[in-house]
Amino acid sequence: MNTPPVNALSDENPAPANQAGVGLLKKTFQILDLFIEEHPSWTQAELVRETGLSRSTLGRLVRFLCARGYLLEQRGRYTLGFAAVDLGRRAQLKFFSERQMPRSSRKRSIGAELASARMR
Secondary structure, X not given: OOOOOOOOOOOOOOOOOOOOOHHHXXXXXXXXXXXXXXXXXXXXXXXXXXXXXXXXXXXXXXXXXXXXXXXXXXXXXXXXXXXXXXXXXXXXXXHOOOOOOOHHHHHHHHXXXXXXXXXX
């Protein structure tokens, strides 16, 4: 399943030019978008190769994401952190209201995400 992330930029819809911070945000999402079900953990070297970012830029962004809880580092590998899982949970609750999503699948879905994140 190699579909582009929902927030991926395309040539037809590029990021607005000359806005402060847009470049850093684009690089940050470029990193976060790599964490997919088929490839849930990455080393910094793999992230540098895949993104094309310099080691120093990637290192700074990864440290920031770890400090904010969006990435977790274990034995030199990075996975999505609890802040990313929580953001996904909040989005899920927004788009699938309590009435639309069966209670049992809601608990299983959120519980499975948290359990998976803890085991990485």
